[in-house]
Amino acid sequence: MKSDFVFSPLYPLPSSFNALKNIPKQLYYTGNPNLLEAHFKIAIIGTRRPSPYTKNFTFALAKKISQNQGIVVSGGALGVDIIAQNAALPNTIMVSPTSLDMIYPVSNAAVISQIAQQGLILSEYEKNYPPKNYSFIQRNRLVIALSDLVIIPHADLNSGSMQSAKIAIECNKPIFVLPQRLDESKGTNFLLQNALAQAIYDIDVFVGQIFGKQEKNNDEFLRFCANMPTFEEAYLMYGDLVLEYELEGKIVRENGFLKVVL
Template sequence: MQSNFNFFKLESIPKSFDILKNKPNQLYYTGDPTLLQSTHKIGIVGTRRPSPYTKNFVFSLARKISQNNGVVVSGGALGVDIIAQNAALPRTIMVSPASLDIIYPPANVSIITQIAQKALILSEYEKNYAPKNYSFIERNRLVIALSDWVIIPEADLQSGSMQSAKIAKEYHKPIFVLPQRIIESKGTNYLLQNSLAQAIYDIDAFIQAIFGKQTKPQDEFLKYCKDMPTFEEAYLRYGDKVLEYEIEGKIVRENGLLKVTL
């Protein structure tokens, strides 16, 4: 799908890419290049078919990274990537496997357009470049090089995300994963089993470890829940945030009503 983005050539290649054996010769961007100067850049990559458990985890984690002035780096792919980038807007950097005159994947056109308008998209291709099979590995190496930490919430053993884990280990980037059931996410379970990654058991503890004291903006949703609305009323108004807060233990359902636990 063709884009109507205005894009430009970066004046210089960020030093983050100096570690690469095949450093890009040029980079093109659309959006806000000042995001490259952020001190906490966290890569989030994973399966294109995440479980509901993974989806809620990724959305909550990416949102908290953004709220603490971190930046989520990813590749705009279906599944984990685009969920993380949507939650982190406008604090996100997408690395595209295509040139910036092409929106890829086209299924994510709405969110990718928002990233171009509010955040930052990078590409090493000048124009008229549609992704090849190897383009995704090339894209992934840039995501990893740009990230200070790498999170892989869910992945199969034979997957692009595991290739990203391999790149992360090669360049000594700390890897974190979401604990999963034994029969699911065999890739991340392999990383844990072989001490190649650390598990995130508590999102707030992870944020605290990375950022120090957390930024806690006023939470309008929790304020709303203090009046004990029904689940249906809250879901109509706030959507999946209700499920997200239930998973985090901030609210509970009692007799069909929501109750704040904090």
């Protein structure tokens, strides 16, 4: 389905993309690019066939994140993605698997159009680029890279969401999942069983912990570090403050990049 979105190249690229092995050459956007400057961005991704339990949880969690001025990042797909983004409006960023002159999937066109008007949509494809098998994984890597942490409410064992979990692990992004019955979400249960994710048992407690830590550490330098700059970039701007925060455990150095400790 063709869109009538007006879109432009985005300069510069988000510095959090530096953690990726294959950084996009260019990004295009429609909507509000100021959302990229938000202090806290959270990916919510998952199955296209969520249970009623997962739907209710996803909507309530995304709504609560938005109410705390957090930004929900996702891919606009059926199921968990679009439920989370609809609940988070206008505080949501969508990464598209197509160029921005197309809307995909068509069934989500109404919400995607709202995101374009009120939130932000990004794509690494210039024009006339339809969805392809590999463009979904390409999209997911950008969703993960943009986010400070990743929430996967429900996922099958062999799924795109589990591929995204692998990217999150490679990028050292914390993963959180929804506790599910044994046979209903084998992917998230695998992550829990292998200590690759933490469970969210109470939405209010989780949001309070996350945003309480954010408020406590809400200073200029930590906001700078939230974009995962290199040690050299940070030291050039802030000098010995980098070493102080490292000693205090507020930041860590991983593969030459600085990361805020949640």
